[in-house]
Each structure stands twice: as structure tokens, then as C-alpha cells.
Amino acid sequence: RREDEIGTPYCITFDFDTVGDEANGIAADHCVTIRERDSMEQVRIPIDQVKDFLREKCAF
Incomplete structure (x- = not known):
């Protein structure tokens, strides 16, 4: 990978x-x-939710 x-x-x-x-x-x-x-976890989400998903995961 x-x-x-x-x-x-x-x-x-x-x-x-x-x-x-x-x-x-x-x-x-x-x-x-x-x-x-890191976890190799996979999730399948609607395209219109990607921005919010990444914003939440990358928040400091």
C-alpha cells in the first residue's frame, strides 16, 4: 500500500x-x-458527507 x-x-x-x-x-x-x-478500518459513506467526515477526523 x-x-x-x-x-x-x-x-x-x-x-x-x-x-x-x-x-x-x-x-x-x-x-x-x-x-x-493506522487501524485499516473502512467505512462507506455518501460523497456529500466526505468533507464533514474528514474535517471531524482531522480536527486537532
Whole structure:
């Protein structure tokens, strides 16, 4: 995991579930997966909540 090696605290994954596949009748969920470097915990949240999520996690 390259991002772990350089110290990126959170990685965001935008994937096929995020955008869906209209041709095959799969609706977009408009969510992303965020993985925390230290705990390796992953959460899937709506895109419009990413800013608040990161703001809360990065607050000092």
C-alpha cells in the first residue's frame, strides 16, 4: 500500500458501486469507501458527507 508508506492518513476509493452501471441496471449509490491508515478500518459513506467526515477526523 503505497499511500500507507508515504503517510497518507485516509484513502478514498471511488468505485463501480459509486457510479453504477446503467447498461446492466445497476444503480449508482453515490458513496465512497474511506480507509484509515493506522487501524485499516473502512467505512462507506455518501460523497456529500466526505468533507464533514474528514474535517471531524482531522480536527486537532
